[in-house]
Amino acid sequence: MEDDEDCPRSTDVEDCDLTYQEDAILQRLEGDGEEEGHWSRSSVITKESLLAAQKEDLRNVMEVLAVKEQHARTLLIHYRWDAGRIFESLDEKGPDRLFSEAGVLAAVGNEGLSTPANPLTCNVCFETIPTDAIFETNCGHSFCNDCWTEHFIVKINDGQSRRIRCMAPECSAVCDEAIVRNLVGARCPDIADRFDRFLLESYIEDNDKVKWCPSVPHCGNAIRVDGDVYCEVECACGLRFCFSCSSEAHSPCSCPMWELWIKKCRDGSETANWIAVNTTPCPKCHKPVAKNGGCNLVKCICGQPFCWSCGGATGREHTWSTIAGHCCARFEEDQMKKTELEKRDSYRYRHYYRRYKTHSDSLKQESKLLETVRKKISISEEKQSIIRDYGWLTNGVNRLFRSRRVLSYSYPFAFCMFGDELFKGEMTAEERKLKKNLFEDQQQQLESNVEQLSRFLELDFPSFSDDEVACIMQHVTNLSSVVDRLCRQMYQCIENDLLYSLHRESHCIAPYKPNF
Missing domain, CATH: 1.20.120 (Four Helix Bundle (Hemerythrin (Met), subunit A))
Incomplete structure (x- = not known):
């Protein structure tokens, strides 16, 4: 090591004032x-712990509201898995309004679907159905099992299975998930399994405080934050990302700033720079055109002839004395200002990008x-x-x-x-x-x-x-x-x-x- 003023060879421990402090x-x-209260704490949710994490939130709502698990899930999905908002709404609106707005009409009393006493005509297929093949929901609407099953399958295949509503027009009641599972499982067990998976993954998909890790290939983990969603988190797979926008961790840039910067980097690539310097946009189709000869009259592939020097459209014949509407030799003050502004912006971008x-x-x-x-x-x-x-x-x-x-x-x-x-x-x-x-x-x-x-x-x-x-x-x-x-x-x-x-x-x- 060469002698250096900051660290001379003759320096000893006492001279450095290091008394092991x-x-x-x-x-x-x-x-x-640690004293900064706006810090958000994050935790990793794996495939194995996803069910347990969901059960914990369900249990809190079930205990406070004395409802079944399926109704607690419907409430949590409606309020994007924010139990605090549910309890606030309970105080503001009361239980009846809280349940009805979320589509939970069976929170108290009969559960799910019931069998009517007499044969009925299904209001979808208009067939007369025996009592053992038709059900009446707690909201009072009756349909046959086949129509219910078709309705459930369509909703599941469309990805709308987390809150399947009654088929009756303008009815907001959410169907009993146990009945959905039983009717669909009898015909299509794989779709019933997908329905259960959707309910489980709702904890991530509909939760403002939980997001999938954006790793590629996907690691299968999700991240949950307790606190402000404007934070940077790290997954167990090692990926660090912005929880708010799921892009790479970019603090101290805000998400709109980072989005603007990424767009600018794409637009300011070497290819874009080469196109800007070596081409002129066609005045008709606006595609970049490069000339392959000495003449400044060029013709775009769309058929439009124009002057390559200034970009002005011309007629079918080009003579410097008869081009109508423009003159390449005339100096335009506005064009100079525009050119200077473009150069300044380009230099400014390169300055920051280089660093x-x-x-x-x-x-x-x-x-x-x-x-x-x-x-x-x-x-x-x-x-x-x-x-x-x-x-x-x-x-x-x-x-x-x-x-x-x-x-x-x-x-x-x-x-x-x-x-x-x-x-x-x-x-x-x-x-x-x-x-x-x-x-x-x-x-x-x-x-x-x-x-x-x-x-x-x-x-x-x-x-x-x-x-x-x-x-x-x-x-x-x-x-x-x-x-x-x-x-x-x-x-x-x-x-x-x-x-x-x-x-x-x-x-x-x-x-x-x-x-x-």
Whole structure:
């Protein structure tokens, strides 16, 4: 190791002021953020635990309302599996209105379907049906078993089986799931199984607090959050994603910001850039046209001739003296302004994309760092050293990963925040400039400290002396704390200074998690 002002060879443990207080620092770092009440806790629901998770919510509603499981499920599906909303509605509306609005007409009294006393005419097939082949629902509507079965099968095949309503017009009663299962199972057992699967998966499909993991191929897991849905979660398969929009974790970008950035990246690809520079759109069909000769009169495949220089449509003959309606030699001020604006927007996008890509690539390279550090720790532990605890190293790597991700996504945020696509007219030019300078100052500080942390973590510390390792420990510990603090400050700046006075209801930012 070459001599360095930050870590000279002559430095010893006492000079680095390391009296093993790093443990307390690390504990404080690990505990940071737990007091933030807006954090959402998440849990993974596997195929095996899905039924148990559903049963738990069903049991709570069944106990409070004293209803059967099927009616509790119907209520929960109606209220998107939010038991709290059910209990609030119970207080506001009373039990009768609560049940009727959800289509639960059998919450009290007779269950499901009943057999009428006399033969009846089915109001669907208009056949006279004996009493053992026709049922009357608790809502008072009678149909034959065959028509009920056909109705259930159609609804299940259409994916509407979670709340199958009565066939009678304008009737909102939800059919008894046991009768659906029995009638359909007698004719099509596989469709009855699908019905049961739909009821089970309703806990995910109709639940605002639960979402399937978007992994490809699908891992089969789902994630449940307790708290704000604007958060980033991690599945047991290792995939991290935004719970709100199911795309990759993109904080501090809001979901609309990330959607805009992804669209811009697609539109700003190399192919799109080449087309913009080397082609002219046809004035008739608007397809991009490239010329393969020297003459500037070109003809699109749609048959429209036009001037390639300016894009103006021409007649069937092209002479520079007889083209009506335009002149390629005439300078147009508006066109110049439009061209300059397009160039500025293109340069601005490339500026932010290049820096976003730089830090994203660094993160990919640093993803291998944790395994490398573990190997270095293993080598160091075999040596007779005064430093025996290397938790500061793994903590530093984790902080580097998180801060690098925040730094990477801060550039798409800045592109959207200070552009005209999302907040046009909501900030004056002066306000935009002040906010931009404030954010870029914090961005620059974070970037500088992240690079320093990365440099120290990549050092080959097993080959260093104990004094040098102690000095590295001090730098890594301090920098881990600094980048964590700067990340928090950046999020606070976004929430309190940048978005506070704007339409922030559609731009909720997932909170910063230091160990995510």
